[in-house]
Every structure is written in structure tokens, then in C-alpha cells.
Amino acid sequence: MEALGGTPGGPGPDPGTGPCRVTYRTNDWQGGFTGNVTIANTGTAAISSWSLVWTFPGGQSVSQGWNGTYSQSGATVTVRNVAYNGSIAPGQSTQIGFNGTWTGSNPAPNAFSLNGTACTVG
Numbered sequence: 001m002e003a004l005g006g007t008p009g010g011p012g013p014d015p016g017t018g019p020c021r022v023t024y025r026t027n028d029w030q031g032g033f034t035g036n037v038t039i040a041n042t043g044t045a046a047i048s049s050w051s052l053v054w055t056f057p058g059g060q061s062v063s064q065g066w067n068g069t070y071s072q073s074g075a076t077v078t079v080r081n082v083a084y085n086g087s088i089a090p091g092q093s094t095q096i097g098f099n100g101t102w103t104g105s106n107p108a109p110n111a112f113s114l115n116g117t118a119c120t121v122g
Contacts, residue, residue, distance in 0.1 A: 019043025020119040040093035065098035
């Protein structure tokens with residue numbers, strides 16, 4: 001994966017400037033939702049053995065997922081690739097999805113990182 005800006009020893013890369021773009025959409029119903037996430041490689045090198053991380057802002061919880069291996073610790077969700085989608089070529093994308101629960105409201109995460117690098121959200 002390509003390196004991002006940021007100064008060594010500084011605050012790190014600027015959010016949303018990485019070689020990836022994540023699109024997050026939901027289909028909500030009272031207390032539950034289906035999340036559909038597209039991970040696009042906007043860089044010039046293939047992304048392999050990927051891990052996507054985000055933090056839910058509203059106390060949501062993943063109950064089951066597909067096209068990835070899901071884990072959740074508190075509000076932070078980590079999805080790792082599975083064998084058939086472990087490489088994303090430049091200009092290509094892969095889709096993952098999950099069912100989840102929420103109480104009160106279901107706001108979208110506002111930041112995603114792929115292999116530790118911030119992605120553009122859109």
C-alpha cells in the first residue's frame with residue numbers, strides 16, 4: 001500500500017487522503033440495519049491482506065457479516081479479508097456487508113482506515 005503524508009513523529013496522515021475510498025450505506029429498520037460497504041483502491045499498487053477498521057459513533061453492534069471476518073471491541077469494528085477477496089487491484093473494489101443492531105439512532109461512521117491508512121469516505 002502507498003505511504004501517506006504526515007510528518008515522521010507528527011500526528012500522522014491527514015484523514016481521508018489515503019489510496020482508498022470507502023462507501024458506507026445502510027438499510028435501517030427499528031433497532032436493526034444492514035450495512036453495505038464498498039472498499040475501492042484509488043492508489044497505484046494492489047492492496048493485499050487487508051484489514052478495514054471503523055468506530056461506530058452511536059453504540060451500534062455487528063451481529064453477522066459476509067465477505068470478511070468481523071470482530072468488534074466496544075465501538076471499534078475490524079473486518080479482515082477472506083480468501084477470495086484478499087487482493088484489490090488499482091482501480092478495483094470489493095464489497096462487504098453485515099447486519100447490525102442499534103438503539104436510539106444509527107449514525108454512520110465518519111472515518112475508516114485500511115491497513116492502518118485513512119481512507120476517503122464517500
